[in-house]
Structures are given as structure tokens and as C-alpha cells.
Amino acid sequence: MANKPGRAWALLAAATLGGCVRLGPDFQSPRQDWIDHWDSSALAAAGQQRPQADSRQWWAQFDDPLLERLIGIADAQNPNLRIAALRILEARAQLGIARSGRYPQVQQASADAFYLDRNQYDGAPELDSSAWQYGAGFDIGWELDFWGRYSRAIESADASYFAAQANYEDALVLLRAQVAQTYFTLRTAEARLRIARDNARLQQRSLAITERLFRSGNSDELDLQQAKTQYLGTLSTVPELEAQVAQTRNALAVLIGQPPGSLPELAAETGLVPLVDQALLDDVPANLLLRRPDVRAAEWQVAAQSALIGVAETDLYPSISLLGTIGWSASSLDGSPQTASLGAGPSLTWNLFDHGRLRNNVRVQDARLQQLIEAYRDRVRQAAREADDAATGLSKALERERILREAAFSAKRSLTLASAQYREGYSDFQRVLDAQRALFAQQDGYLLARSAALSSLIDLYRALGGGWYSSQPLLDDATREQMSQRTDWGELLNEPPTQANTPMTEQPANTPAAAQAETP
Secondary structure, eight states: TTTTHHHHHHHHHHHHHTOOOOOSSSOOOOOOOOGOOEEEEEEEHHHHTTTOOOGGGGGGGEEEEEHHHHHHHHHHOOHHHHHHHHHHHHHHHHHHHGGGGGSOEEEEEEEEEEEEEEEHHOOOOOGEEEEEEEEEEEEEEEOOOOHHHHHHHHHHHHHHHHHHHHHHHHHHHHHHHHHHHHHHHHHHHHHHHHHHHHHHHHHHHHHHHHHHHHHHTTTHHHHHHHHHHHHHHHHHHHHHHHHHHHHHHHHHHHHOOOOOOOOOOGGGGTTOOHHHHHEEEEEEEHHHHHOOOHHHHHHHOOOOOOOHHHHHHHHHHHHHEEEEEEEEEEEESTTTTEEEEEEEEEEOOOOOOOHHHHHHHHHHHHHHHHHHHHHHHHHHHHHHHHHHOOOHHHHHHHHHHHHHHHHHHHHHHHHHHHHHHHHTSOOOOHHHHHHHHHHHHHHHHHHHHHHHHHHHHHHHHHHHTTOOOOOSSOHHHHHHHHHHHHHHOOOTTTTTOOOOOGGGGGGOTHHHHHHGGGOO
């Protein structure tokens, strides 16, 4: 009896020490120094910093209600986005698995009953007796987190959970950029189709005039054939552009999670191609790059792998567990006693002779960590390149747009003058043909230049991580109902807490990531 308090204190001390030692490296930011003062002259020229700008909904800058509606439909129905949301649920469930390591890992209950015929086994009639034998037991085993195996596993699973959230936000960024790009590609194709039809009608009138002049003997056949060639060449672009309009419309329909179809709401105000000359930014470029969801996801992946090194290192040391068992047995024989047993004690296991397997596993995890560090740094460099390229593309596309706008105006004026001079007999028909050809080419080139400027602007917002936020629930009601009927999800189907759109290195110091997530 005297040593029971001492034994209890020993167990309490062991439990207290459990988890105090955490093997493996603590997370170190893989960020390089250059990013803190990175700037881009092209970005400074193409973007305007405004504190009140909301890069989360950059498409509002186009003032197009239909585009906003399409993006809202895509948020709710795009399959890739829904898959990314389901991966958040998967990561939450994985986090729940990791957190279960804080509690006893072995909790096993057993019960048995069997019929015993002593005459059958003993062959002694005077001892003939039959009885039921009953038994029940409960075993428990709790490996103490002495070296931080389970705390590191929780740290890794928690970082993976936040990486899944960042990947979902990255899917939002890409989806919204794709919807806007496809929408304006459709509008550009519609505008080009309208220009082609207008020029074809204009050239058809010229063909009709030359045909009348030829039949009346006032023009030779060369003018007629040249006018016909020009008209048919322009007319041949119409089917190609009609196919492009139909295919782009189908691509947009599938992108927003609908079957290919006409999308009748797109029939209103066809061919409108806006022109916006600057991106509105709410922060300095370096901070915007670090807030990109894919950059944050890469940083969380580094954190998750860093913790796995600690998990691997715990295998190099002994495992300390507390074991306990409770048993009970009884028989249906009259006067037979019931017995109960209770046992408890520590256990130590240590894999001393692994022939380098455990040490090499630590090395494997460390090599994977370094790979992710290099991947993160490359991701940041690529993000900076994408932003600079998009800003350069926007500036140059706008410069080209201004030139082609003047060229299109001049081509239209040239056709007017050439047609007037031809009617008055001051010039031949070839100058009219040249003016018609130049007008079509310049008008089409001007539309392509406007489209390129829009595309570069959208690329710039995407490169800076714009459009990462959504107020839409992760799961729609139908999906949530279907999953809850199939599996008991508990509280996991409820909306998880939203992570701030900040890099991991700007999270509160000394606060484990697990504390920031909702307990499943």
C-alpha cells in the first residue's frame, strides 16, 4: 500500500512529460529575401494602387452584370471547384484521425460464451455436468507522446488542411479568370463576326456595281473577278467565326457547370468588348504575390512535410506505453465462483536493429522537405514572372490598340475617298479593293488588340491572386444531403472556419495551426 502513491506519481510524471519533447525541426519559412523588396516597373505602369480596391471581385471593374452572374453560377456549379471543396472535407477528416492519437490508441472490449460438456471430455459419468462459461474483458493501451510523434502528426495534418483551403481558393482564382477570359473571347468573336459580315455586305455592293459596269461595257472583266475574289474571301471568314462563337459558347457553358447549349442570356448585347487601361491593386506587388493561394498552399505543404520529419525521428527512440486490462469470468454451475482481474503497467518497445531503415526514412522525409522548399521558391519566382509578363502584355497591348484604332479610322476614311474617286473616274478599281482589304484587316486587328489587352488584364489579376474569396458555401444542399445519407459525417459537413488570406509566416507567432482550426 505504501508504494501506491509513488507509483501514481510516477505515472503522472510520465503522462506530464508525454508530448513535452517534440523531435524534428520546427517550421522555418522558405521565403527568400528578394521578395520583400521586389517591384516591377511594368507592374507600376499597368497597375494603380488604391486602398479601397477590392481584388477579390476584380471583375466588377468591367461593369458587366452578365459576367458577374456567370461567375456566380460557376462558383456554385463548376465541378473542379466542387472537387477542391470536397478535398477540404477530406483534409478535415484526416486531421480528425491525427488528433485521435492524443487519446488511448488501443481500446478493445471482448466477450465470449461457450458450452462445456464435462462428460464428453472427461468420460466419467459420476462427474457428468454441463455448463455455460462466460467471460468479458477490456484492454487499453496508451502510447505516451513522449517524443512528439502525435503532436507532429497533428501539426502536419493541420498544415495539410490549410493547404487544402488554399488550393480551393486557388481553384477559385483560376476559375474566375477562365470564365472572364472565355466570356470576353466570346464577345470578341461575336464582334469579329459582325465586322466580317459588315465588310462582306460592303464588298458585295461593290461586286454588284462592277458586275453592272461589266455588263454595260464600262468595265473590264478583271475588275469584276477581283471584286468577286475579295468578296468571297471575306465571306469565307464568316463560317469560321460562326464556329468559333459556337465553340466558345459551349466552352463557357461547360465551364459554369452547364451542358453545351445556346445560353440564351448571352444573346443580349453581343460583341461588346470593354477596354480597361489599368489594374486596380489594393496592396504592394510583393504582398500580393505572397497572398496568392498557390503560393500559400506551397508554404503550408512545406510546413506539413517539416512535421513529418519529426514523426519519422520518433521511430528512432523507444516507445513508452501504459497498458491496462480488466477481465471477468463466470460459470452457470451452481456454486461456481465469479472471478475478476485487473492489471496495469508500463511498456517499452525499441526497435534497435532496423539495419538503417528508420534512419533512412528520416532522410527520405528530409529530402522531400527540401524538394518542397525548392518548389515553393520556384512558385514565388514563377508568380513574379507571371505578374511582370501580364503587366508588360497589358501595356504593349494597349499601345498597339491605340495605334490600330487610328489605323482603322484611317482605313475607313481611305475607303470613302477611294470609292468617291473611282465613281468620279479619277482612279481605278484596284484602289477601292485595296482600301476594302485594308479596312477589314485593320478593324479585325483592332478587335484582336482590345481582346489581347483584356486578356492581359485578367492574367494580371490572376497572377496577383485576385478573386480568391467566395461567400458561396463549400457544398450545396443537395450534395450535403447525399453525403449525410451515405455516411455519418457528424459536424464535418458544416462550414469550416475561413482562414485569413495571409501567408503562413504572417499568422500569429507561437500559435499552433491546430488551434486555429475547428475541432472535427
